[in-house]
Amino acid sequence: MIIVQVLQGLMEGVFLFLIASGLTLIFGVSRIVNFAHGSFYMLGAFLTYQIHPWIAAGTPGGFFTSILLCGVLVALIGLAFELVFLRRVYHAEELMQLVLTLAAVLIVRDLTKFFWGLDDVTVVLPDALSGAVIMGDLFLPTYQLAMVTVGVLVLVSLWAVLKFTRAGIVLRAATDDRGMVALLGINQAHVFTAVFTVGSFLAGIAGGFAAAFESVNYLLDARVIVLAFIVVVIGGLGNLYGALFAALGVGVVKSLGLLWAPRLSMVVIFLLMAVVLLFRSLRRTGE
Template sequence: MLFVQVMQGVMEGIFLFLIASGLTLIFGVSRIVNFAHGSFYMVGAFLTYQIYPWIAEGTALGFFVTILICGLLVAALGLLFEVFLLRRVYHAEELMQLVLTLAAVLIIRDVTKFLWGLDDVTVSLPDALSGAAVIGGTYLPTYQLVMVGVGVVVLAAVWGFLKFTHAGIILRAATDDRGMVALLGTNQAHVFSSVFAIGCFLAGIAGGFAAAFESINYLLDTRVIVLAFIVVVIGGLGNFYGALYASLAVGILKALGLLFAPRLSMVIIFLLMAVVLLIRSLRRTTE
């Protein structure tokens, strides 16, 4: 029983990581608290709903192709947002940046309402992915295993990118000290734009996977952003690996909480956040 819930928690955690990783990457480099991240996720979900029937509805391959396309479309949208709007407020105070990303939330929500209406919509899972591997009475749903796989691929790709490529080195350097990177002659604008696009790509594919997993509507943006922020805050703002540990911790704690103290399962997560913040600030004051 314990094993089932822990597995469940890991699967939920990896999915959370897909959403939160983009958010934390963007913050790490550009110091922008991007409230619109949830909106990009929502756009990815609705685009999947829209495009999947045109590609090859019902097939697993068509589904993955759809999600890839949606991820790229959302990345393009994010790029437009970054280049035309966000770039202009990098040097403004935080409040201005917040107002801009919040405005994006509201605009994207209204456009979503206009295009897809108020009703819940869902995407049917392709049959090939809707089953489960049953091991000794434990159900491990295929789809969630696939999502774990995607999470691992994303993790490996970002890790490899950060560790081994030139661009990755610049990115890590930019996270540490933006000014120094600029002084050394790297075009910051390119770094910011590409990271923002990558973050939006991750949000887009996460949304695409969610479309087949749950029910989507125009309120998805704020629903998701809160959880993503919890994860990012626990993991340390801008800390990519921290986001991974935090996602897993949140997923597993929630699942175990439901088994032993159903009424407290969300409280436990917020307690974790409080404890992490407390320890972090104590450490800062003692140093």
């Protein structure tokens, strides 16, 4: 039973990582606290709901293609948002950046209400994905396995890009010291734009997966952004691998917490966040 819960928690954790990875990446490079991340996620979910019937409906291939396509669409929206608005406030005070991303949250939410209404919507899973791999007591739902696979793929590709490509070197350098990168003659604006687009893409596909996993409505943005921030803060703002471990930890704490303290599992997660923050600030001040 404990094993079942741990595995379930890990699967939930990988999905949380998928949600949080884009957020932490964007913060790491551009220091933008992107509240709109949850909104991009929600857009991914609603767009997938909208377009999946048009692309080979009912087949896994068509389904994944629509998610991918929606990821690209959301990435384009993110790109436009970065180019038109966000770019102008990188050097403004942080409050301006917060206000701008919050404005995006409100706009996306109202547009969602306008286009899709207040009702819950959901994407019916293709039959091929709605089963489970059964091993004794253990049910591993096919669709969740698919989400885990995508999470791992994202992790591996981000790692590979960061580690082996020139873009990755620039990104890592930008995370460490933005000024230095600029002094080397690299155009920071391009780096920021690229990262924001990739982050939005990740939010979009995560939302696409959610559309077939749960019931989606216009409040999804708020739920998701809180979870994503918890993961990103525990993992260390801007730290991709930290986010991975934080996401897995949050998933496992939640699912095990249900067994022993069903009402307290979220409290434990918030405590974990508080302890991490406290520990970091103590280490920073050297006390």
